[in-house]
Amino acid sequence: MTGVRIEHVITSGTFSLDGGTWNVDNNVWIVGDDHEAVVIxxxxxxxxxxxxVGDRRLTAIVCTHAHNDxxxxxxxxxxxxxAPVLVHLDDRLLWKHTHPDHDPGGYLSDNQRIPVAGTELQVLHTPGHTPGAICLYLPSxxxxxxxxxLIAGGPGATGRSYSNFPTIIRSIRDRLLVLPPATEARTGHGQPTTIGAEAPHLADWIARGH
Known part of the structure; x- marks a missing residue:
């Protein structure tokens, strides 16, 4: 796993759903070494x-969920x-909202492993923000x-179509808060945080999710 690293690109555009459009900045993450990489x-x-990415071989384009942004x-x-585009099967309808004439290159499932540069990303199915939302755990x-x-300060938004607040709270509780507290959470928008930093105030969100 020597040389495996995480790189970061911020891109800007719009997010559209339910008749509204908002300007957004997105975090794009690249995991790899000098020879190959995965884009998240x-x-x-x-x-x-x-x-x-440069001249590296791109082995996969992994989508944490299928909102258009x-x-x-x-x-x-x-x-x-x-490179193939990989989306969780439960977000196939959302994918079609943005790309009605293009299918993704493959569908992801819970606990699937995505190899890159001698290590693996583990797919954690974490529905709630969307039905097919995933997180990608890189213990190495x-x-x-x-x-x-999960973003810095709490769970992602659940006020629009295809989202559900109790579901996202269960996902965070059962799949993310069980990770080591020092685990860095690299989010889709905004600044990174850690599981340990988020855990105390997430207790209030979890109480509201029942």
């Missing part, structure tokens, strides 16, 4: 993401690199990529 959430700007650049990045680098399931 191809948001807004395929060219900027491709430049960050997390997947809108995925087909273009896949076309440029040949003490990191979990939480998409919009």
């Amino acid at each position: 959430d191809a948001a807004h700007d395929a060219e900027a993401i491709a430049r960050a 997390h997947i809108n650049a995925a087909p273009a990045l896949a076309k440029a690199t040949g 680098l003490n990191t979990v990529f939480t998409g919009d399931t």
Whole structure:
């Protein structure tokens, strides 16, 4: 696992759902070494993401969920690199909202392992923000990529179609708060946090989720 690292690109665009559109900045994460990489959430700007990947072999484009701001650049990045786009099966309807004429390259399932550069990302199905929302646990680098399931300060939003507050709370409680407290949570928007930093105030959210 020597040389495996995490890189970060911020891209800007819009998020649209339920008739509304909002300006957003998205975190795009790249996990890999000097030879190969995986992109997590191809948001807004395929060219900027491709430049960050460089001449490395891109082995997968993994979507933490299928809201348009997390997947809108995925087909273009896949076309440029040949990498498959992977989305959890339960978000296939949301995917079609953004890309009605393009299928993803494959569907993810809970506890699936995605190999990259001698290590593995573990898929944690964490529904609530969307039905097919996932987090990606990378124990070798003490990191979990939480998409919009967990952001600094609490759970991701659940006020729009396809979301459910009690479900996201169960996902956070059962899949994320069981990780080591020092695990860094690299989120879909905003600043990273840690599981330990979020745990105390998440207790209030969990109480509200019952």
